[in-house]
Amino acid sequence: MLMGGTRELRKDTVRSGYAYAFESIMSAYIPASLSNGRPNVTEDDLERKDYLKAVIKETLRLYPPSPLLSPRESTQDVKIKGYIAAARMVFTNAWAIGRDPASWEEADKFCPERFLENNAYGSIDFKGHDFQLIPFGAGRRGCPGISFAIAANELVLATVLKRFDWALPNTGENLDMSECVGLAIHRKVPLVATATPHNSR
Numbered sequence: 005m006l007m008g009g010t011r012e013l014r015k016d017t018v019r020s021g022y023a024y025a026f027e028s029i030m031s032a033y034i035p036a037s038l039s040n041g042r043p044n045v046t047e048d049d050l051e052r053k054d055y056l057k058a059v060i061k062e063t064l065r066l067y068p069p070s071p072l073l074s075p076r077e078s079t080q081d082v083k084i085k086g087y088i089a090a091a092r093m094v095f096t097n098a099w100a101i102g103r104d105p106a107s108w109e110e111a112d113k114f115c116p117e118r119f120l121e122n123n124a125y126g127s128i129d130f131k132g133h134d135f136q137l138i139p140f141g142a143g144r145r146g147c148p149g150i151s152f153a154i155a156a157n158e159l160v161l162a163t164v165l166k167r168f169d170w171a172l173p174n175t176g177e178n179l180d181m182s183e184c185v186g187l188a189i190h191r192k193v194p195l196v197a198t199a200t201p202h203n204s205r
C-alpha cells in the first residue's frame with residue numbers, strides 16, 4: 005500500500021525559484037554576514053542563517069532523499085483510508101505528501117520564503133511533528149540523525165557558497181529538475197555548474 009498518494013514524478017522543467025534562491029544566498033546573505041574577517045564558516049555563523057535553513061527545508065520538502073521512507077508492516081488489522089493493512093507492508097510516500105496541494109500553497113513551486121518566520125509555513129518543521137513535512141520520517145523509528153544531517157548540510161552548503169562563485173550553464177529559465185525513481189532520490193540529469201574559488205570572502 006502506498007500512503008500519501010501516487011502522484012507521478014513529473015518532468016519538472018520549471019526553474020522556479022532555484023536560481024533566485026541560489027543567488028539570494030550567495031549575494032545577499034552569505035558574504036555580508038558570514039565573512040566577519042574569518043576564512044571559514046562556523047556553527048556560530050549558522051545560528052542566524054534563516055534563509056539558508058529555509059532553502060534546505062524547501063529542498064527536503066520537494067526532494068526528500070528517501071521518498072518512501074522505510075517500509076512498515078502492520079502487526080494487526082488496521083484500517084487506513086479504507087484499506088485494510090493486516091500484515092501488509094506499508095510505504096509512506098513522503099515525496100507526494102510534501103507536494104500535496106491540500107497542505108501546501110503552490111505546492112510544486114520552490115519557494116524557501118514560505119518557511120521564513122511570520123510566513124505561512126514558518127512554524128512547520130521536519131522533526132516528525134508536522135505530518136505534511138516528513139523527509140526524516142516520524143515516530144519511534146524516525147531518523148535519529150536529523151540534527152547531525154542538518155548541521156552538516158548547513159555547514160557544507162554555507163562553506164561552498166562562501167568559498168566559490170557558482171554559475172549554472174546557460175540553461176535560461178529551464179533547469180531540468182527531473183528525478184529518477186528509486187529508493188533514494190537523485191537527479192535524472194546531472195547538474196553541471198562551474199565553481200570559481202573566491203578567496204576574498
Ligand code: HEM
Nearest residue numbers: 069070073074139140141142144145146147148149152153
Ligand atoms: C539528509 C539526511 C538524512 C535523511 C533525509 C534521512 C532520512 C531518514 C529516513 C526517512 C529514515 C526512515 C524513517 C522512517 O521510516 O520513519 C531514516 C532512518 C534512519 N536514519 Fe536517517 N536520514 C538522514 C541522515 C542520517 C544520519 C546523518 C544518520 C546518522 C548519523 C542517520 C541515521 C538513521 C538511522 C539509524 C535510521 C533508522 C532508525 C530506525 O529504524 O529506528 N540518518 N533516516
